Amino acid sequence: MNHKSSILIILLIIQCLAILVVSQDFDFFYFVQQWPGSYCDKKQSCCYPKSGKPAPDFSIHGLWPNYKDGSYPSNCDPDSPFDESKISDLTNKMQEDWPTLACPSSDGLTFWGHEWDKHGTCSESVLDQHDYFATTLNLKKQVNLLQILTDAGINPDGEFYNLESIKDAIKGATGYTPWVECNVDGSGNSQLYQIYMCVDNSGSHIIECDVLPHGKCASKIQFPSF
Ligand code: AMP
Ligand code: AMP
Numbered sequence: 001m002n003h004k005s006s007i008l009i010i011l012l013i014i015q016c017l018a019i020l021v022v023s024q025d026f027d028f029f030y031f032v033q034q035w036p037g038s039y040c041d042k043k044q045s046c047c048y049p050k051s052g053k054p055a056p057d058f059s060i061h062g063l064w065p066n067y068k069d070g071s072y073p074s075n076c077d078p079d080s081p082f083d084e085s086k087i088s089d090l091t092n093k094m095q096e097d098w099p100t101l102a103c104p105s106s107d108g109l110t111f112w113g114h115e116w117d118k119h120g121t122c123s124e125s126v127l128d129q130h131d132y133f134a135t136t137l138n139l140k141k142q143v144n145l146l147q148i149l150t151d152a153g154i155n156p157d158g159e160f161y162n163l164e165s166i167k168d169a170i171k172g173a174t175g176y177t178p179w180v181e182c183n184v185d186g187s188g189n190s191q192l193y194q195i196y197m198c199v200d201n202s203g204s205h206i207i208e209c210d211v212l213p214h215g216k217c218a219s220k221i222q223f224p225s226f
Pocket of ligand 2: 034039061062099100101102111114115118119
């Protein structure tokens with residue numbers, strides 16, 4: 001290769017890298033799972049989906065693109081609205097793993113549509129609509145939170161557990177530190193509401209979180225039944 005063409009190739013590589021950096025529209029994802037018992041056990045309660053009461057298991061809330069500075073993009077592409085027909089092969093699994101608990105009772109399309117429009121459209125450069133939902137379902141398979149917690153003697157039985165022991169159990173089983181979000185039940189008890197894990201910006205691997213969202217749990221939190 002002569003001198004000229006090697007310079008050309010180097011320039012080409014630099015250009016490709018520049019395009020990659022510019023199209024990098026978020027840094028990582030939060031994969032957020034929810035304990036349905038805590039969504040329902042609050043002042044404003046919940047409605048089971050039309051398909052019936054979901055299984056007593058953690059369910060998916062969403063996969064949220066985020067920036068390292070702690071902020072996040074939302075509603076990025078009004079020209080790419082949620083299209084049910086693109087995920088018809090996934091809806092059975094989504095009813096199981098990603099059930100809506102909003103009132104009035106529904107089939108979940110509103111919840112999934114909200115998640116796609118608000119969050120999914122911000123990671124469209126890596127995951128199209130079908131892949132966004134398929135990837136999220138796949139992450140749930142990788143992290144079986146209920147199994148991990150019950151193996152550590154932490155059960156959804158209305159008892160109070162140390163926040164640290166919950167985090168330790170998840171860190172021990174997955175290798176990664178989770179973020180725990182709490183909410184408050186009708187009597188003011190702090191309870192285990194959502195668990196955040198960080199995922200690399202291709203949606204394939206769980207990673208250690210650089211930034212954690214804000215919020216507080218008590219040092220002992222309730223794990224309500226569902
Ligand atoms: P909150 O007000 O914290 O209960 O959050 C309400 C909604 O804000 C969530 O359901 C998300 O849609 C959004 N949200 C909060 N924090 C984040 C975050 N770090 N990344 C993406 N969305 C977020
Ligand atoms: P954030 O805006 O994703 O992405 O989600 C916040 C909205 O989703 C809020 O209005 C929540 O009340 C609602 N939400 C959270 N969990 C559920 C659920 N399991 N089913 C339906 N809506 C939910």
